[in-house]
Amino acid sequence: MFNISSIYKNTCVTSYLVLQTRYKTKIHWSKLKKKTGPKYKALNHFDEFYASVFGDAKWQAMREAMLRRSKYVALVNNYGDADKTMEELTKRGAHCLKKLITIQQEFNKEYNITPEPTQVVEMDGQSERLTEYMERQHTDEISNIYPNSENKPEKLDMEDEEEVKVKKVNQEVSLTNKTLDESIAEAKIDESRIIDPSLGMTSESLYQFLPATKLKGMDEWVPESVHYSYYSKEKDFPFIIEPEGPLKYPEHLKVFTYEMDSDQTTFPEPKRCQTGVYNYYPMDCGSILPVLALDLRPGDRVLDLCSAPGGKALVALQTLLPDVVVCNDISISRLNRIQRSFREYLFDFETSNKWRERVVFKRVDGRLYTDDLGFDKVLVDVPCTTDRHSMNEDENNIFRPDRVKERLRIPEMQSQLLVNALRLVKVGGTVVYSTCSLSPIQNDGVVHMGMKQAFENNNIIVKVKNMSLTMSGLTSTLVLGTGSAAPKYGQLVTPSVGANFGPSYIAKLIRMR
Known part of the structure; x- marks a missing residue:
């Protein structure tokens, strides 16, 4: 006998199994979207770039640490209950x-431990891998712009915007001085752009001769090679190391930290002191080092050129x-953030x-900042790719x-x-350049390019300080780059x-002229 209920029951079971299998084998669209978010793009970029530069083993160790919770130190507030x-x-x-630091320095001295120099030969392993x-x-960039073409350029020549404007103006001026007939007579026909109809509209000839700078929608296009062009080994300007x-x-300066490899890594929430300010400021130990490198002296006039969020100024x-x-x-929003922070940590700040005489706030593009008096010390903690944040937050x-x-x-x-x-720094004064990135482009590359441009455009000669000995006392607290990771x-x-600080890069420069 034909049983409708049994057919319905079997159909429902089959449909359920099909649906179950379907959702087992396919990733939901929301998860797919999540995996292509900015932090995953950053992670993929770093996996390719940093593994090429530092080697896969070193990068994997740094990668694991950066995906974990970062470690902090406690900057004790001198304007609160410091002793307590x-x-x-x-x-x-x-x-x-x-x-x-003192214990480590005494240990190094007793056992004659000398730090490895940070300066390396011109063609070191890192430079070769980076090149x-x-x-x-x-090569990949050219392949993406000129697909399936035999007429690929050897290099992408991206003209400067000002040069393009000047050329355009000159062309317009020359055209206005000629009649229409004269212009037509002198015009040259680009026969390479004539397409044979028999080839069809899908032919690669349509793409073969079109300059990349003229592609629709690429007016604001910037080649990836622009980023890497700032890493240069040319020594065609004078500087001293x-x-x-x-x-x-x-x-x-009172800073507290836990030992390396310690299970204890977190501090309790800061609390108010009797003076109304917080008792300590939690921050990355790598952010302490640029201020230590400044070698501050009584009476110094200091500029924090890119100050937000204000931790280093504090x-x-x-x-x-x-x-x-x-x-x-x-x-202005970041300046307001600095001021709020100072109100929380500096007694009677408002x-x-x-305080009005000692702390001055300016809102100027750091590239255009001017000052008539000059500064004894300048800290330039530049905006960067903020590697740890980029890997963990969208x-x-x-x-x-x-x-x-x-x-x-x-x-x-x-x-x-x-x-x-x-x-801006006085002759004999100190500039400390710092980032929170592992990128050799943004670190050594920018320092090299900055010294070169300062000499060529302003006749400034710079002395680079090798801080290997200076930082050797910190080796029991944090890990400094050595070998292929040494700048x-x-x-x-x-x-x-075990010491999940950073990444942080610090370079100390003295203006000689």
Whole structure:
């Protein structure tokens, strides 16, 4: 007998199994979208780039650390209950950074341990790998723009915008001086653009001779090679490299941290002191180093050229050494953030005339900042790809599709900021350049380009300080780049699971002329 209910039951079971199999084998669209977000694009980019530069083993170790929660130190507030705060942090197992550095320095001296020099030969392994990577990127770039074409250019020649404008104006002027008949008579027909109808509209001839700069929608296009062009090994300008002496740790700077490889990595939330300010400021240890590299002295006039969010300026003020600290940033919202932070940590900040004289806020593009008095010390902590943030957060990520041009122009902006910092510092004064990126392009590449541009455009000669000995006392607290991860001009804090600070790059420059 024909049983409708049994057929219906079997159909439902079959449909359920089909649906079950379907959802097992296919990834939901929301997950697909998530995997193509900015942080995944950043991670894919770093996997290819940094593995090529540092080697796969070193990059994988840094990658694992950067995908974990970062480690912090506690900057004790001198304007709060400093002694009480240090006592509480010590009971939690934290150690004073100054004491750790002193112990490590004495150990190195006793056992005659000398740090490896950061400067490397001109064609070191990293440079060779970076050159190979740049060439590979360049080849891929040409292949994407000129698909299936035998007439690919050897190099992408992107004309400067100003040169294009000048050429266009000159052409327009010459045309206006001629009659229509004269212009037609002198016109040259580009026969290479004549397409044989028999070839069909799908022929590759349609794409073969069209310049990349004239493609529809590519008016704002920037080649990837622009980013890497800032890494140069040419030494066609004078500069000096000399070793820096042992670190002179500021007497009143109190920083606490946990030991390397310690299970304890987090501090409790900061709390209010009797004066109403917070007792300590949590920050990355790599952000302390640029201020230590400044080697602040009593009475210094200091400029923090790209100050937001203000942590490094706060460290400088906690040394109790500078007479004036100028905090500059182009964004009003970021300047407001610095001011809010200072109100939370500097006692009587809003009402005291002392603070109005010591702390000055400016809102100027750092590339255009001018000053008649000059500065003893300039910190230029430039905007960069912020590697750790880019790998972990989609919000405000430089790898967003709408920020591609901004990201590729980063080295250009960084070098302009560095050149202006060298103009603003007094002769004999110190400029410290820093980033929170592992990229040799944004680090050594920009330092090299900045020194070159400063010499060619402003006749400024720079001395680079080799800080290998200076930073050697920190080797028990954080990991510094060595071997293929060692920069030429500065020091690189590389993240590790046991000491998950950074990444941070620090280069110290002295203006000689």
